[in-house]
Amino acid sequence: MNALKLLAAVGVTVTTLVTATWFPAEAGEADRQTLLQRLEGLTTLEADFSQQVTDINGELVQQLHGRMAIARPNLLYWQTDAPDETLMVADGQSLWYYNPFVEQVTVYNQSDAVAQSPLLLLLDGDSQAWRDYDVKSEANSFSLQPKAGAASAQSLQLVFAEQGAPAQLQRIILDDGQGQISTIELEQVHLNKALDGKLFKFDMPEGIDLDDQR
Helix, strand or coil, X not given: CCHHHHHXXXXXXXXXXXXXXXXXXXXXXXXXXXXXXXXXXCCEEEEEEEEEEECCCCCEEEEEEEEEEEECCCEEEEEECCCCCEEXXXXXXXXXXXXXXXXXXXXXXXXXXXXXXXXXXXXXXXXXXXXXXXXXXXXCEEEEEECCCCCCCCEXXXXXXXXXXXXXXXXXXXXXXXXXXXXXXXXXXXXXXXXXXXXXXXXXXXXXXXXXXX
């Protein structure tokens, strides 16, 4: 699975996404601004996570555990534990995806990756890619649905623990647009704490193949 697919599957309960329905553009823009305000006070987020992935029939196909960290703007660390060990690092310029099982690192331009995955919108409230999504809120939940012509077919739902700033993100739900849904529960969440900058620097392992997609 490449990094952009991983972002769509980064999923034994079947969680229902807020379905895309018509609503006035003004309402969507208001919800977008509400979400951006929620995220505005967030500078860093670090958490453990558990993830369930279900297929189009609601069958559980994968369970994962790992650790994630965000430093806004533009920095991401996403690591899953063995036996499905992977590492993804966004350093502000490039997105690195390392799969030890296949002994390969794939690297993308980060700007291209943002256009392909709504998850990366968490990193930057000023990204032009926000324009590709309709935003709808319900209580402490926000759904992002791709507009017609968007580069990605993926949908994203963000669930917050409560109102207020900084935003306490509790759950992330991703729909890859083909029926595969990933539900990510955040645990041991730490907000706006100093993070080691080394988390967001990828060191190329020796003897590993590099697939450079930049």
